[in-house]
Amino acid sequence: MSEHGIPTGAEVIAQHRWDGDYFTCSCMEPDEPDSECDEIYYVEWAEHVSAALREARTITTVEALDALPVWTVVRETALAGCIWTKTTNDWAFGGMASDGFASGAMCLPARVLYLPGEDKE
Numbered sequence: 001m002s003e004h005g006i007p008t009g010a011e012v013i014a015q016h017r018w019d020g021d022y023f024t025c026s027c028m029e030p031d032e033p034d035s036e037c038d039e040i041y042y043v044e045w046a047e048h049v050s051a052a053l054r055e056a057r058t059i060t061t062v063e064a065l066d067a068l069p070v071w072t073v074v075r076e077t078a079l080a081g082c083i084w085t086k087t088t089n090d091w092a093f094g095g096m097a098s099d100g101f102a103s104g105a106m107c108l109p110a111r112v113l114y115l116p117g118e119d120k121e
């Protein structure tokens with residue numbers, strides 16, 4: 001996992017496989033890699049993978065916000081949540097003119113929309 005604590009999409013998906021008999025998942029039980037879910041159907045499995053991807057990109061603490069690299073973009077998950085961009089001067093929302101907000105100004109949780117460099121995966 002990266003230094004900022006957000007797994008890549010590839011890392012999350014790699015925890016979910018078809019092993020020839022079962023859909024398998026190792027994201028819920030880290031102590032038991034490859035635990036089998038033999039009663040999970042494909043649609044439930046796909047919904048689980050989708051939820052795992054969303055959860056992996058959800059930020060719930062100021063400390064996690066502070067660990068994100070400059071130029072990360074997040075959106076508060078509240079219905080009318082703001083979109084923020086991390087800058088060299090803390091956080092900006094609604095355009096760079098609003099730069100200079102500390103992580104504590106954000107209403108958490110927030111979802112990571114963009115991580116610098118991830119488009120090179």
Ligand SMILES: [Zn+2]
Nearest residue numbers: 025026027028
């Ligand atoms: Zn899983």
